[in-house]
Amino acid sequence: MAVLIDTHAHLDDEQFACDLPAVLDRAGAAGVAAVITIATSAPSSTASIALAERHSMLFATVGIHPNNIPEASPTAWDEVLALVEHQRVVGIGETGLDRHWDTTPFPLQEEYFVRHLELARQHQLPMVIHCREAEADMLRVLRTEFDRHGPIRGVMHSFVGDAAMAEACRAMGLYLSFAGMLTYKNAAALRETAAQQPLDRVLVETDSPYLSPAPLRGKRNEPAHVIHTAACLADLLGIPLEHLAEQTTTNALSVFGLPFSIFS
Numbered sequence: 001m002a003v004l005i006d007t008h009a010h011l012d013d014e015q016f017a018c019d020l021p022a023v024l025d026r027a028g029a030a031g032v033a034a035v036i037t038i039a040t041s042a043p044s045s046t047a048s049i050a051l052a053e054r055h056s057m058l059f060a061t062v063g064i065h066p067n068n069i070p071e072a073s074p075t076a077w078d079e080v081l082a083l084v085e086h087q088r089v090v091g092i093g094e095t096g097l098d099r100h101w102d103t104t105p106f107p108l109q110e111e112y113f114v115r116h117l118e119l120a121r122q123h124q125l126p127m128v129i130h131c132r133e134a135e136a137d138m139l140r141v142l143r144t145e146f147d148r149h150g151p152i153r154g155v156m157h158s159f160v161g162d163a164a165m166a167e168a169c170r171a172m173g174l175y176l177s178f179a180g181m182l183t184y185k186n187a188a189a190l191r192e193t194a195a196q197q198p199l200d201r202v203l204v205e206t207d208s209p210y211l212s213p214a215p216l217r218g219k220r221n222e223p224a225h226v227i228h229t230a231a232c233l234a235d236l237l238g239i240p241l242e243h244l245a246e247q248t249t250t251n252a253l254s255v256f257g258l259p260f261s262i263f264s
């Protein structure tokens with residue numbers, strides 16, 4: 001069976017409050033060996049770590065999502081800092097830039113994004129990066145970081161950019177993670193970009209509970225569904241699903257530094 005890693009899910013979401021053990025059982029049965037549960041705020045960072053302590057297939061990130069900055073308490077950033085050394089933490093984020101929702105003033109988003117970059121660098125952890133309708137600003141900030149400090153370890157999550165964006169991100173060291181959107185009827189341009197990506201830089205994710213892949217669109221998404229995105233990506237790259245699974249799992253182990261114990 002193809003062994004997959006869902007590199008981006010929000011399992012602390014209230015939509016999983018009642019049935020997470022069953023969700024994780026289904027993931028395991030679908031070949032998912034590990035899931036990275038992604039924090040979106042200080043309380044969500046605490047909750048994500050708690051889940052990763054309780055379930056051996058889960059690993060956590062800590063960080064504050066750009067759209068959640070306005071509701072962050074004055075101590076939120078210090079809370080994130082206090083959690084970063086926890087042994088189940090494998091990344092910094094979800095952080096980034098978002099011009100689609102105007103909930104957070106853009107300069108404030110950028111300030112937080114730079115803080116996350118510094119934190120990731122100091123602790124040698126990968127970045128989990130959200131970019132929505134802010135490609136030019138994203139490249140500007142990333143390039144400043146890259147020019148000063150060299151390659152950036154991390155993931156452009158739910159990648160929807162074009163081929164030039166993909167190449168620029170890869171050139172700075174980043175991986176590209178594809179989510180359910182790749183399978184959508186109207187995503188032909190994204191599929192064309194994905195088909196051009198080198199196998200050693202791609203990852204798969206669900207972004208659960210959001211963005212269920214076709215044919216499950218509209219339902220709550222969950223890690224087991226990552227198989228649909230993986231199958232779509234394998235098809236685009238012209239390789240068997242088993243090969244795609246093996247390579248994306250190797251990539252995920254590498255960028256997040258996951259232990260091989262996930263296979264036992």
Ligand SMILES: [Zn+2]
Pocket residue numbers: 008010038094207
């Ligand atoms: Zn997310």
